[in-house]
Amino acid sequence: MSIEVVVAPKLYDPVTKGLEAGFKVHPLWQAKEPMAFLAPLKDRVRAFASFTSYPISAAMMDALPKLEIISTMSVGVDHIDLAAAKQRGIVVTNAPDVLTDCVADLGMGLVLAVARNMVVADRFVRAGGWLKGVFPLATKVGGATMGIVGLGRIGKAVARRAEGFGMKIAYFGRRRQDDVAYQFFDDLEALARDSDYLMLTCPGGAATRHLVDAKVIAALGPEGMLINIARGSVVDETALVAALVSGKLGGAGLDVYEDEPRVPEALMALDNVVLLPHIASATHATRAQMGQLMIDNLKAHFAGEKLITPVG
Numbered sequence: 001m002s003i004e005v006v007v008a009p010k011l012y013d014p015v016t017k018g019l020e021a022g023f024k025v026h027p028l029w030q031a032k033e034p035m036a037f038l039a040p041l042k043d044r045v046r047a048f049a050s051f052t053s054y055p056i057s058a059a060m061m062d063a064l065p066k067l068e069i070i071s072t073m074s075v076g077v078d079h080i081d082l083a084a085a086k087q088r089g090i091v092v093t094n095a096p097d098v099l100t101d102c103v104a105d106l107g108m109g110l111v112l113a114v115a116r117n118m119v120v121a122d123r124f125v126r127a128g129g130w131l132k133g134v135f136p137l138a139t140k141v142g143g144a145t146m147g148i149v150g151l152g153r154i155g156k157a158v159a160r161r162a163e164g165f166g167m168k169i170a171y172f173g174r175r176r177q178d179d180v181a182y183q184f185f186d187d188l189e190a191l192a193r194d195s196d197y198l199m200l201t202c203p204g205g206a207a208t209r210h211l212v213d214a215k216v217i218a219a220l221g222p223e224g225m226l227i228n229i230a231r232g233s234v235v236d237e238t239a240l241v242a243a244l245v246s247g248k249l250g251g252a253g254l255d256v257y258e259d260e261p262r263v264p265e266a267l268m269a270l271d272n273v274v275l276l277p278h279i280a281s282a283t284h285a286t287r288a289q290m291g292q293l294m295i296d297n298l299k300a301h302f303a304g305e306k307l308i309t310p311v312g
């Protein structure tokens with residue numbers, strides 16, 4: 001008899017097919033009333049196939065008393081109540097490494113897009129602006145300093161790319177890393193003051209909530225640019241919008257927001273902001289690898305083998 005898995009949100013089609021090939025899959029994402037959907041499955045479902053846009057609460061775990069594993073195809077696990085999972089003996093796996101390159105590519109893409117006004121320039125050409133005049137000059141990337149908040153797998157991959165563009169790198173984290181040559185700051189405001197671009201690549205969740213607050217944004221200043229490819233929760237979005245609207249922050253490149261998919265209306269009219277819909281890992285190749293790792297973790301668990309990428 002196949003092992004029964006609840007899946008939410010809707011996943012990339014090839015991943016869903018891969019999941020369906022090995023498991024009996026229940027699409028929770030189709031349910032209008034999630035708890036009512038889960039109720040008849042309570043004695044059957046042993047696994048949850050997950051991704052970032054569908055939070056997994058303690059109440060959902062309680063609704064599935066036979067749940068053994070939550071396997072997410074994201075590296076971030078801030079959408080899962082980890083404490084509740086631990087308390088109930090539910091193991092959690094994630095999908096590190098396979099998405100690092102694509103996320104770092106997008107981070108660097110946002111740096112270039114914001115610094116060189118690429119999105120506005122594209123609109124300028126399409127609207128026939130070039131036939132009437134020249135496009136305003138923009139900001140040079142080479143030689144500028146990138147401050148990285150959370151120098152982990154993705155942060156280091158961004159740093160390597162930024163070095164290729166001739167940027168100087170510094171970083172903030174909970175500890176100095178002895179094996180990297182970049183300058184370490186134990187004070188985020190000081191890093192922001194020294195940075196032209198502040199690149200966020202730390203995890204989301206309670207520990208980093210509003211790490212980038214009004215003070216950090218003010219320290220980055222009217223020439224500074226904030227790039228967020230981490231999580232919306234890391235930034236005080238109200239403070240960010242206020243600083244961008246008043247010109248106290250130079251610009252921003254955002255892939256993530258506090259209340260996705262809702263993006264603050266005030267940002268829509270700003271030319272110094274590039275807005276992306278949480279797509280840093282969204283390439284066919286990478287999503288396929290993320291999904292495969294999620295499936296392989298589920299298979300390892302039910303085969304009694306060592307988990308490939310357990311969390312914690």
Ligand code: NAP
Nearest residue numbers: 076150151152153154173174175202203204229230280281
């Ligand atoms: P990682 O290797 O674990 O790196 C995270 C880094 O953040 C670590 O170097 C850690 O350094 C630092 N950090 C952790 N807690 C911190 C805190 N409280 N304050 C400051 N720094 C802290 O993870 P990764 O694979 O690079 O992924 C990083 C994050 O990127 C994920 O958690 C996810 O939220 C985000 N992400 C976003 C997208 C997207 O679509 N936009 C895609 C993938 C990932 P220390 O331990 O030294 O503090």
